[in-house]
Amino acid sequence: MFTLTSAAAKQIQQAASASGAHELALRVAAKIDADGALQYGMGFDDPNEEDMKLDLEGISVVINGESQELLFQTVLDFVELNPGEFNFIFMESRHPSCGGGDGAANSGVCGSKGCGGGGCGSKGVSH
Numbered sequence: 001m002f003t004l005t006s007a008a009a010k011q012i013q014q015a016a017s018a019s020g021a022h023e024l025a026l027r028v029a030a031k032i033d034a035d036g037a038l039q040y041g042m043g044f045d046d047p048n049e050e051d052m053k054l055d056l057e058g059i060s061v062v063i064n065g066e067s068q069e070l071l072f073q074t075v076l077d078f079v080e081l082n083p084g085e086f087n088f089i090f091m092e093s094r095h096p097s098c099g100g101g102d103g104a105a106n107s108g109v110c111g112s113k114g115c116g117g118g119g120c121g122s123k124g125v126s127h
Contacts, residue, residue: 009057
């Protein structure tokens with residue numbers, strides 16, 4: 001199942017409050033691009049009937065059908081990548097050493113993808 005850390009939840013709640021999106025769900029999506037790389041995205045949105053609906057750390061999360069398998073056992077975290085540079089990362093927790101501890105330390109092993117290019121925050125989740 002897709003999960004998120006308390007640090008990510010806190011940042012998402014702050015972003016929702018600041019942008020007036022506290023009534024919307026956090027939509028999380030994943031797709032495989034033409035090069036075969038897994039791309040992640042997220043933003044505030046209204047749920048659809050066919051979405052998987054989760055309540056994680058007090059956050060309403062929705063995932064569409066195409067993204068559900070790609071996000072299985074993925075953890076969304078909010079970490080300090082460099083001094084003073086915080087960002088959301090997606091960690092694939094399928095690897096035996098994943099699933100706990102410092103997300104930044106696991107980032108190479110767990111296949112994390114940062115959201116520094118604006119891709120994850122482009123629909124309203126700021127950081």
